[in-house]
Amino acid sequence: MNERAPDLVIRNLRAKVEDLDREILKGVNLEVRKGEIHAIMGPNGSGKSTLANVLMGNPFYVITGGEVLYKGRDLLEMSPDERAREGLFIAFQYPVAIPGVNFASFLRTALSARRGYQNELIPVAEFQKILREKLDLLKLDPSIVTRYVNEGFSGGEKKRAEILQMAVLEPEMAILDETDSGLDIDAVKVVAENVNQLFDKAAGNLGIVLITHYSRILQYIRPHHVHVMLDGRIVISGGPELAEELEQTGYEGLQAQFAEVAAATPGDQPVRRAGKVFWVAH
Amino acid sequence: MATANPLGIDLDQYQWGFRMPENYVFKSRKGLSREVVEEISYLKGEPDWMRAFRLHSLEVFFKKPLPTWGPDLSVIDFDDIYYYIKPTDRQARSWDELPQEIRDTYERLGIPEAERKFLAGVGAQYESEVVYHSLKEEWEKLGVIFVDTDTAVKQYPDLVREYFGTVVPPEDNKFAALNSAVWSGGSFIYVPEGVKVEIPLQAYFRINAENVGQFERTLIIVEPGAYVHYVEGCTAPIYTTDSLHSAVVEIIVKEGARCRYTTIQNWSKNVYNLVTKRAVAYRDATMEWVDGNLGSKITMKYPSVYLVEPGAKAEILSVAFAGAGQHQDPGGKVIHAAPYTQSSIVSKSISKDGGRAGYRGLVKVYKGARGSKCAVRCDALILDDRSRSDTYPTMEIDEEDVQITHEATVSKVSDEQLFYLMSRGIQEDEAMNMIVRGFIEPIAKELPLEYAVELNRLIALEMEGSVG
Numbered sequence: 001m002n003e004r005a006p007d008l009v010i011r012n013l014r015a016k017v018e019d020l021d022r023e024i025l026k027g028v029n030l031e032v033r034k035g036e037i038h039a040i041m042g043p044n045g046s047g048k049s050t051l052a053n054v055l056m057g058n059p060f061y062v063i064t065g066g067e068v069l070y071k072g073r074d075l076l077e078m079s080p081d082e083r084a085r086e087g088l089f090i091a092f093q094y095p096v097a098i099p100g101v102n103f104a105s106f107l108r109t110a111l112s113a114r115r116g117y118q119n120e121l122i123p124v125a126e127f128q129k130i131l132r133e134k135l136d137l138l139k140l141d142p143s144i145v146t147r148y149v150n151e152g153f154s155g156g157e158k159k160r161a162e163i164l165q166m167a168v169l170e171p172e173m174a175i176l177d178e179t180d181s182g183l184d185i186d187a188v189k190v191v192a193e194n195v196n197q198l199f200d201k202a203a204g205n206l207g208i209v210l211i212t213h214y215s216r217i218l219q220y221i222r223p224h225h226v227h228v229m230l231d232g233r234i235v236i237s238g239g240p241e242l243a244e245e246l247e248q249t250g251y252e253g254l255q256a257q258f259a260e261v262a263a264a265t266p267g268d269q270p271v272r273r274a275g276k277v278f279w280v281a282h
Numbered sequence: 283m284a285t286a287n288p289l290g291i292d293l294d295q296y297q298w299g300f301r302m303p304e305n306y307v308f309k310s311r312k313g314l315s316r317e318v319v320e321e322i323s324y325l326k327g328e329p330d331w332m333r334a335f336r337l338h339s340l341e342v343f344f345k346k347p348l349p350t351w352g353p354d355l356s357v358i359d360f361d362d363i364y365y366y367i368k369p370t371d372r373q374a375r376s377w378d379e380l381p382q383e384i385r386d387t388y389e390r391l392g393i394p395e396a397e398r399k400f401l402a403g404v405g406a407q408y409e410s411e412v413v414y415h416s417l418k419e420e421w422e423k424l425g426v427i428f429v430d431t432d433t434a435v436k437q438y439p440d441l442v443r444e445y446f447g448t449v450v451p452p453e454d455n456k457f458a459a460l461n462s463a464v465w466s467g468g469s470f471i472y473v474p475e476g477v478k479v480e481i482p483l484q485a486y487f488r489i490n491a492e493n494v495g496q497f498e499r500t501l502i503i504v505e506p507g508a509y510v511h512y513v514e515g516c517t518a519p520i521y522t523t524d525s526l527h528s529a530v531v532e533i534i535v536k537e538g539a540r541c542r543y544t545t546i547q548n549w550s551k552n553v554y555n556l557v558t559k560r561a562v563a564y565r566d567a568t569m570e571w572v573d574g575n576l577g578s579k580i581t582m583k584y585p586s587v588y589l590v591e592p593g594a595k596a597e598i599l600s601v602a603f604a605g606a607g608q609h610q611d612p613g614g615k616v617i618h619a620a621p622y623t624q625s626s627i628v629s630k631s632i633s634k635d636g637g638r639a640g641y642r643g644l645v646k647v648y649k650g651a652r653g654s655k656c657a658v659r660c661d662a663l664i665l666d667d668r669s670r671s672d673t674y675p676t677m678e679i680d681e682e683d684v685q686i687t688h689e690a691t692v693s694k695v696s697d698e699q700l701f702y703l704m705s706r707g708i709q710e711d712e713a714m715n716m717i718v719r720g721f722i723e724p725i726a727k728e729l730p731l732e733y734a735v736e737l738n739r740l741i742a743l744e745m746e747g748s749v750g
């Protein structure tokens with residue numbers, strides 16, 4: 001699988017909030033292929049959500065350096081809607097409500113855009129068939145699509161509605177930003193099952209970047225790769241066992257390990273140790 | 283009286299039975315005078331009382347000053363307007379009898395098809411007079427009257443005379459006086475006691491000649507326990523010179539009755555739209571105004587309800603959209619003049635490209651109207667930095683035992699919402715459209731389906747080019 005060229009390549013990506021001088025992303029490197037699940041873990045304020053938003057093109061952030069290639073194209077040159085039509089998706093941590101906009105009609109408009117309809121919409125019958133199928137797959141109450149987008153949704157409904165959008169739009173690369181946050185354990189399990197179903201159904205045509213603060217969702221979604229993000233950088237990468245280690249040592253433990261490796265390493269280079277990669281950058 | 287002779291018609295001969303040929307278009311001269319008003323009344327063959335009413339109203343019009351508040355109306359040149367145009371010399375009885383040009387126009391508006399599907403009756407005002415009118419037989423059997431107001435004066439003189447000008451007297455304001463003097467067309471609806479008209483009655487209005495004032499006059503009487511929904515939709519072609527539209531709508535909703543009056547107004551961008559709409563609601567009656575204002579240069583329209591007996595209810599929903607060069611000054615007015623009366627006003631305004639839109643309202647609760655409730659909510663959406671929203675919510679509350687709430691919001695389209703929609707593949711202009719449509723949804727959902735569709739389409743047209 002690793003022989004294929006990566007579909008998403010992030011190189012030394014740096015970004016900040018428009019009016020602030022301080023960078024939030026300080027050189028992020030990451031490669032993701034379709035068919036892979038990557039988990040990015042990190043404490044609050046480490047830049048995980050910023051990374052997700054920057055990848056989707058949120059105008060709130062300004063790119064200060066680096067590049068992102070998606071399917072060989074310069075992602076940062078593309079508008080958010082163009083990125084989406086090209087198969088990039090983000091499940092937001094805090095989905096915003098759009099009052100008065102019917103969820104089903106919003107989904108139909110979005111799917112029409114994703115499928116390349118110009119100035120027209122996907123036929124109603126076809127759309128309804130797809131929508132029913134996805135609602136069934138995710139075992140979602142169909143009444144959710146009769147409501148206004150995210151308005152009055154509970155925390156769990158919002159997260160599941162994001163996954164429903166993902167199911168309908170069938171992205172090739174999905175970033176799930178803290179999709180587990182704010183949910184009780186049963187809800188985490190349901191959402192995780194949904195994500196697994198979509199991943200399995202995509203049969204190698206979907207790459208997932210799962211951003212999470214806690215490792216509990218990783219009991220249900222098994223990542224191929226785990227990355228730890230600290231202070232605007234991915235500092236350690238490893239396999240699923242890295243998440244287990246994190247559970248034991250906490251972020252502080254890993255931070256200490258990284259500091260030790262960095263101190264012993266002159267120059268900027270990846271250091272492989274105990275099945276992990278330490279991305280040393282001074 | 284036949285002193286004016288603007289077209290060189292021998293009026294004596296006219297008196298002797300001159301009849302205009304079928305597609306002859308009578309065009310009175312520009313400007314307003316006693317002679318013009320007499321001529322209008324004469325050509326319509328009106329009874330003396332109506333002629334007297336018009337002449338009295340004209341006196342009031344000359345005496346009344348222009349409103350000193352709200353948008354600037356001083357540029358209106360009352361001498362540069364035609365006050366009466368008659369497109370055909372008689373009422374068409376069926377679709378096929380209409381002149382081809384007029385038929386084509388309505389064909390484009392989709393009336394015949396709409397009629398088959400939805401319409402119970404059509405009153406289509408072409409220029410200044412209703413030319414086509416039909417009413418489903420079953421309602422005629424129920425005693426429902428739906429005709430143009432000119433016809434009503436002739437066929438139901440007693441009914442018209444009893445109510446005409448009682449809700450909006452000529453003395454009310456300068457434009458009510460103007461309408462009372464030169465009115466032409468409009469709808470007259472009478473719903474007998476206990477009759478519920480389930481399908482909306484609809485009329486389509488247009489003005490189509492340069493400098494043509496349109497002064498339709500609508501009178502609706504809903505007898506006790508009856509129900510009617512009247513829908514009025516307007517589209518207008520582009521003009522090059524200014525035009526004046528000044529209608530009067532009077533509605534009487536008797537005990538336990540309910541009336542809903544829905545308007546979507548899309549006058550061309552040079553029309554002064556100055557309308558007086560008022561209803562009186564008696565015991566346990568309900569009056570609902572649903573009012574959408576998109577077109578026109580200036581709109582001043584404050585649908586009002588006088589709640590004069592206990593248990594009467596008023597609901598006013600309005601939406602306004604102001605683009606470049608437009609000033610929408612809509613609102614609502616409710617007078618609580620009896621105990622246990624209720625009212626709700628919801629106003630949504632959108633402004634863009636330097637347009638001004640807002641809400642101007644008055645809620646008055648008289649001493650003794652105890653136990654009354656009133657809720658006012660006005661939301662403004664401003665789409666760019668050049669545009670403006672004004673809110674003037676006046677409340678005069680003279681009774682202590684009342685519940686009054688008022689909420690107002692002013693917002694811009696949030697970047698967060700735009701980004702959210704765009705992150706799903708939706709282009710920026712469509713994303714903006716969706717947010718705006720969502721903003722007016724609480725009102726759009728109250729409209730009959732085809733009007734909701736039309737409203738959304740009109741707003742999409744207005745929104746074109748709003749994203750750089």
